Amino acid sequence: MEGHQRNLYLYERFNARVLGVSRDDIVTLKYFAKSLDLTFPLISNVTAFLGVSMDVQPEGRPIFGRRTVIIDKKGVIRYVRDGSPDYKDILLFLKKLSQEDRSDPAKGGKP
Amino acid sequence: MKRKTLTILSLILVVTWVMGCATMNPPQKVPYRLSPQGTVIWEDEFEFLPPSPDWKLLRVEVGENDINFGFMKSDPGPFPSLTTFAYDEEPFGCATRFEQREKEFFKRFLFNAILQFQILERKNIRVVGGEGVAVTVEGKDPVKKEKVRAKVVFGKRGERIIGFYITQWRPMDGTYDLSAFEIFDQFVNSFKFLKKSFYESL
Numbered sequence: 626m627e628g629h630q631r632n633l634y635l636y637e638r639f640n641a642r643v644l645g646v647s648r649d650d651i652v653t654l655k656y657f658a659k660s661l662d663l664t665f666p667l668i669s670n671v672t673a674f675l676g677v678s679m680d681v682q683p684e685g686r687p688i689f690g691r692r693t694v695i696i697d698k699k700g701v702i703r704y705v706r707d708g709s710p711d712y713k714d715i716l717l718f719l720k721k722l723s724q725e726d727r728s729d730p731a732k733g734g735k736p
Numbered sequence: 737m738k739r740k741t742l743t744i745l746s747l748i749l750v751v752t753w754v755m756g757c758a759t760m761n762p763p764q765k766v767p768y769r770l771s772p773q774g775t776v777i778w779e780d781e782f783e784f785l786p787p788s789p790d791w792k793l794l795r796v797e798v799g800e801n802d803i804n805f806g807f808m809k810s811d812p813g814p815f816p817s818l819t820t821f822a823y824d825e826e827p828f829g830c831a832t833r834f835e836q837r838e839k840e841f842f843k844r845f846l847f848n849a850i851l852q853f854q855i856l857e858r859k860n861i862r863v864v865g866g867e868g869v870a871v872t873v874e875g876k877d878p879v880k881k882e883k884v885r886a887k888v889v890f891g892k893r894g895e896r897i898i899g900f901y902i903t904q905w906r907p908m909d910g911t912y913d914l915s916a917f918e919i920f921d922q923f924v925n926s927f928k929f930l931k932k933s934f935y936e937s938l
Contacts, residue, residue: 634832635938638938644750660843662829662830662840679750693750713934717938
């Protein structure tokens with residue numbers, strides 16, 4: 626999470642936003658965010674439907690698995706990685722998506 | 737209005753996590769070589785003056801908050817007489833201003849040891865060709881009767897803050913070996929970046 630916070634200025638450059646999703650309650654997340662000085666949104670999903678939709682809810686366990694998902698502006702999942710985030714890999718992927726977006730003729734870019 | 741909001745958020749990165757359960761990656765073999773001048777060239781990225789051979793090279797790890805590399809030496813005397821120093825590409829915290837980063841860093845530095853820290857010295861310095869801050873602290877654990885003297889140097893690489901630190905542990909009645917801090921200073925003063933970082937070249 627701290628790695629995402631350090632990279633916020635780069636996410637901004639690539640027109641990306643980061644959201645954290647956890648099954649912890651709001652109060653716990655507030656303490657968690659404060660302890661790491663996080664400024665991006667953390668979503669409390671106690672009922673776990675987001676985890677189920679992202680396939681990170683192990684059956685019978687009260688926690689999500691660790692997964693990084695990148696969704697493009699059309700709502701298409703473009704990147705899924707499990708485990709600790711590979712921040713450099715994420716940044717390179719976001720850069721690629723940003724370049725794709727800039728070259729989209731519908732956006733006035735060159736194909 | 738909703739559509740406009742969705743348009744602004746052109747890319748969304750969603751992260752799920754299990755609190756406190758960061759997984760460890762396997763150690764990575766890192767190549768380094770000696771220059772004719774006796775300095776170490778590390779991954780063709782850093783150059784520095786190494787300490788004498790009685791300092792052991794610290795294992796290299798990758799991942800969140802891991803040390804890039806460092807050196808350690810067992811000192812004479814009973815446990816925990818040990819000195820370690822390291823370069824850290826991503827020291828604890830996120831801020832890009834020294835004052836704020838220092839606060840963030842010391843919230844977690846040697847956190848597991850549960851020490852009472854006292855700042856002995858704080859000064860602005862020049863490091864890796866730019867401005868930096870050096871903070872010397874001492875931490876004591878009256879229960880385990882142990883103490884540690886540490887010096888943390890914050891510098892900049894591009895927009896991001898990097899760190900160097902040395903920790904020297906002693907029993908509460910032990911004496912610090914300040915010559916190790918001079919070796920650390922030589923290491924820091926000799927340290928050069930040989931190329932732009934990944935983040936600078938994005």
